[in-house]
Amino acid sequence: DQQVKQNSPSLSVQEGRISILNCDYTNSMFDYFLWYKKYPAEGPTFLISISSIKDKNEDGRFTVFLNKSAKHLSLHIVPSQPGDSAVYFCAASNDRAGNMLTFGGGTRLMVKP
Amino acid sequence: KAGVTQTPRYLIKTRGQQVTLSCSPISGHRSVSWYQQTPGQGLQFLFEYFSETQRNKGNFPGRFSGRQFSNSRSEMNVSTLELGDSALYLCASSVGTGGQPQHFGDGTRLSIL
Numbered sequence: 001d002q003q004v005k006q007n008s009p010s011l012s013v014q015e016g017r018i019s020i021l022n023c024d025y026t027n028s029m030f031d032y033f034l035w036y037k038k039y040p041a042e043g044p045t046f047l048i049s050i051s052s053i054k055d056k057n058e059d060g061r062f063t064v065f066l067n068k069s070a071k072h073l074s075l076h077i078v079p080s081q082p083g084d085s086a087v088y089f090c091a092a093s094n095d096r097a098g099n100m101l102t103f104g105g106g107t108r109l110m111v112k113p
Numbered sequence: 114k115a116g117v118t119q120t121p122r123y124l125i126k127t128r129g130q131q132v133t134l135s136c137s138p139i140s141g142h143r144s145v146s147w148y149q150q151t152p153g154q155g156l157q158f159l160f161e162y163f164s165e166t167q168r169n170k171g172n173f174p175g176r177f178s179g180r181q182f183s184n185s186r187s188e189m190n191v192s193t194l195e196l197g198d199s200a201l202y203l204c205a206s207s208v209g210t211g212g213q214p215q216h217f218g219d220g221t222r223l224s225i226l
Contacts, residue, residue, distance in 0.1 A: 043217035095211035103156040
């Protein structure tokens with residue numbers, strides 16, 4: 001039973017445009033959500049997070065939106081740059097249960113110059 | 114500030130052997146978590162240690178074990194290795210309180226022959 005799903009295995013976007021990566025979850029106990037970027041042969045790099053008490057969090061070019069009623073979150077990257085090409089993972093946790101992250105399967109983003 | 118350090122980076126073992134992987138967290142971080150990444154199962158949570166105590170455990174057999182030392186460094190042990198244990202093993206550290214992201218090391222690539 002996949003509690004966190006990223007339904008798009010890949011996404012191709014033109015440089016300068018917006019990239020939108022989506023993530024759905026089923027466990028209503030999740031209250032903290034994160035996005036990570038991963039390059040080959042490296043560990044995931046933390047990008048941005050959001051608590052369930054918020055519906056939006058921004059950090060530079062990255063914005064995460066959370067829709068709790070739909071159990072859906074998305075990551076917007078504006079403007080997209082070729083260096084953003086990587087695999088993006090969303091992850092979720094129940095903060096009261098400690099640091100146990102449940103990951104989605106990842107979306108490979110390709111930003112074309 | 115130094116990041117999460119994992120050693121060794123690569124390891125080759127044969128079936129039936131055991132292996133110990135090491136993780137040094139970011140200075141000041143008290144929580145260390147371990148994850149397994151495989152092409153088929155994605156990123157899966159193994160266990161979390163906080164202040165030398167196991168706080169959470171994922172759905173892995175008892176052959177997988179870990180410990181944390183008083184300086185927050187952690188080790189993970191896998192006994193009686195199986196071919197299916199071939200994976201990237203990732204360590205992540207965090208402050209340990211709620212609402213704080215985990216930061217990952219670059220992992221140990223374990224290959225079982």
